[in-house]
Amino acid sequence: MQELLEEAIVGAMRNPTLSGLVNLWGTTILAALSSCAVMKVLTLAGYLAVIKISDWRRLLSGVFMYVLGMGFSYLFVMIIIIKAPFWINILVIGSSVLYSIVGIVLVVFGIIYLGFIKAPLSRIKLLSKSDPDHDYLAAFLLGAFVVLMESLSCPICNPILKLFSAIYVKQGIFRASIVFVVFFLGQSTLPLISGLILAPLKQLLAKRDGFEYIQIAGAIILVLIGLNLLWLS
Amino acid sequence: MKVSLRDRAIMLILSIVSAVLIIRPIVAYQNFFRGNFFMDNGFTERAIGQYRRAIFLNPKFSDAYGYLGYAYKREKQTNKAIAAYRKALEINSKDSQALFELGLIYHDKEDYQKAIDHFKKASDLDPLNLNARNMEAITYRDMGEIEKAVSIWEKILQDNPEYKPAQANIDKLK
Numbered sequence: 001m002q003e004l005l006e007e008a009i010v011g012a013m014r015n016p017t018l019s020g021l022v023n024l025w026g027t028t029i030l031a032a033l034s035s036c037a038v039m040k041v042l043t044l045a046g047y048l049a050v051i052k053i054s055d056w057r058r059l060l061s062g063v064f065m066y067v068l069g070m071g072f073s074y075l076f077v078m079i080i081i082i083k084a085p086f087w088i089n090i091l092v093i094g095s096s097v098l099y100s101i102v103g104i105v106l107v108v109f110g111i112i113y114l115g116f117i118k119a120p121l122s123r124i125k126l127l128s129k130s131d132p133d134h135d136y137l138a139a140f141l142l143g144a145f146v147v148l149m150e151s152l153s154c155p156i157c158n159p160i161l162k163l164f165s166a167i168y169v170k171q172g173i174f175r176a177s178i179v180f181v182v183f184f185l186g187q188s189t190l191p192l193i194s195g196l197i198l199a200p201l202k203q204l205l206a207k208r209d210g211f212e213y214i215q216i217a218g219a220i221i222l223v224l225i226g227l228n229l230l231w232l233s
Numbered sequence: 234m235k236v237s238l239r240d241r242a243i244m245l246i247l248s249i250v251s252a253v254l255i256i257r258p259i260v261a262y263q264n265f266f267r268g269n270f271f272m273d274n275g276f277t278e279r280a281i282g283q284y285r286r287a288i289f290l291n292p293k294f295s296d297a298y299g300y301l302g303y304a305y306k307r308e309k310q311t312n313k314a315i316a317a318y319r320k321a322l323e324i325n326s327k328d329s330q331a332l333f334e335l336g337l338i339y340h341d342k343e344d345y346q347k348a349i350d351h352f353k354k355a356s357d358l359d360p361l362n363l364n365a366r367n368m369e370a371i372t373y374r375d376m377g378e379i380e381k382a383v384s385i386w387e388k389i390l391q392d393n394p395e396y397k398p399a400q401a402n403i404d405k406l407k
Contacts, residue, residue, distance in 0.1 A: 038259060092274045114241050153270035212235055220248045227249070228260060231286065232267055 002156055005031045006163055012179045013167060021182045028186020036150040036157065040070070041194045043146050043225050046106075047139065048198050049218020050113045054206035056199040062139040063195030067188040069143025074161065074184060076144075077151050081165040095152050099233035102145055106226030113219035143191075149229070157187075261291035265300070272304060280304045295324035299331045311338055329359040336365070340372050348372045363389055363396050371402065379406065 008027040012020040032040075044066055048059055080087045112119045151157040160183070167176045205214055236244075268283030284301040287294055302317035315338055321331040336351030352369035356362050370385035383406065386399040393399075 038256070089274060092271065092276060096279070114245060115238060116241070153267045155266045155269065158270065216236060216241060216244060220245055223245060224248060224252050228263075231260065232263055232283075 002031070002159055005156065005160060009160070009163060009167070009179060009183065012182065013171060013175060016175060016178060021179070024179065024182050025186045025189075028183050029189050031156045031160075032187050032190055034154065034156050036154045037190055039150055039225065039228070040146055040191055042221055043106075043142060044191050044194055045198055046110075046218045046221035046225060047142055048195070048202060049214045050109070050222065051138075054203050054211065056203040059199035059202060060195055062136060063192060063199065065136040065139040066143035066195075067191055069140040069145075070147040070188060070191070071184050072140070073144045073147035074151060074157075074187070077148065078161050078165050078168070078180075081162055082168060091152055095149060096233045098145070098149055099229045102149065103226045103229030103233060106222045106229065108226075110219045110221075110223030110226060113215055113222065257290045261287040261294055261297070264290065265294065265297050268297070268300060268304075272300070272307075277304050277307045281308070293324055295321045295328060295331075298324065299328060299334070302331065303334060306334065306338065311342070314338060327358055329355045329362055329365070332358065333362060333365045333368070336368060336372075340368065340375075343375075345372050345376045363393060363399075367396075367398050367402070370399070374402070374406070382406075 005024075005027050008020075008024040012024040014020075044063065047066070048062065051059075051062070053059055053062070077091075080091065108117075111117055147157075151161060164176065164180055164183070167179070202214055205211070264283045264287035268280040268287065271277070271280035271283060281301060281304045284297050284304060287297040288301065291297070298317050298321035302314045302321060305311075305314035305317055315335065318331045318335040318338070321328050322335070325331075332351045332355035336348045336355060339345070339348035339351060349369055349372050352365045352372065355365040356369065359365070366385060366389055370382040370389075373379075373385065374382040383403060386403050389396055389399040390403075
C-alpha cells in the first residue's frame, strides 16, 4: 500500500491534473484504512460521545477542529523532518512518554465519565461548558496528539511524510503544498465520514433519552484507547 | 443516573475482555509497526520489547519473530536470534529472509555446512535473492572449496550480469 501511495504522490507531482489528484485522494483513503485508522476514528467517536453537546452542527464543528488538529501535527512532523531531523530521535524517545501520558489521561477521563470518580470537570477550563469554544480547542488538541503519536510509527504516514519532506526541499513549496493538501484530505476523509454519521446519530439518540448510554459507550471507548496507548508505550 | 455503577463496571469489563479477544491481532500489528519504527531509528532494545508484545498477543506472528531475530542479532545476542528465526521458520517454513538471516548467523559462527543449507533453501524459495546465492559461494570459499564458489558466482553472472558482488568476489580471488 505504501508503494502505491508513493506512486500516486509522485504521479500527482509530475502531473498535477484533476485525475492525478483524485487518484492520490482515493489511494490515501485506502492507505488510511491501516491500524492507525482504528485509533483516529475510535478516539473521535469516544470524544463525540462523552461531550455534553448533542447538537449535530456543533458536533460537526468539533469534528472539523479534530481534523484541523490532525493537519497541524502532520505539518509539524514534516517541518521537523525538514528543518531539524536530529529532533526525530527526541520525538522517538518522547513518543513513549507521550503514549503513556495520553493513555493515562484517556483512562482517567473515561473512568470519570463512567461515574466511578467524582471530579469537578466543570472547573477545568478546557472542559467547561460555559464557553463552547473550549470544546473546539479540546477537539483540536485531541486530533493533534493522536496524529503526533501515530504518524511517527505508522507504516504508511511516516515514510510518506519523509517523502513529502524531500519533495518540499527539491520541488518547491507551491506544487508540493497542493499535493500535500490532497493527501491530508484523504487522511481526513474517514474521520469526517465518521463524524457525519455519528453527529446526527448522537442528536437522534439524545432526543430519545439515550444520552446516558451514549456517554457510557464513549467513556468505555476512551478507556480502551487509553489502555491501548499504554500497551504501546 | 439510570445505569448503576455496578452495571457500568460490568459493561467496562466486558468491553475490555471483548476488545482483547477481538482486536488482539490488530494491536499485535500496532506493536510490530512500533517495533519497526524503533528499529529504523536505532532503538533496538525498545524494538525488542515491542516485538515481544506483538508475539505475546499473536504467537503465530512469524514476521514479528523474524524481526525479533534481526533485533537480537543487532544486539549481538546470537542464541536468542537463532531461537527467534527458528520460531519464525516453524510458523512459516517458506520465510526466505529468515532462512537467509539464519544462514548469516551460522556463517559468522563458522558452522559452514548449516549456513550453506540455509542459503540454498533461501535461494530455492526466492530465486531472485542473489545475496543468498552469493553468500552460499562465500561460505564455500571460506571452507576452501574455491571451485564450487567460483562456479556459483559464474552462474550468478551468467543469469544476472549486473550483479556486481559476484564479479568483485571472483576478482578478489585472482
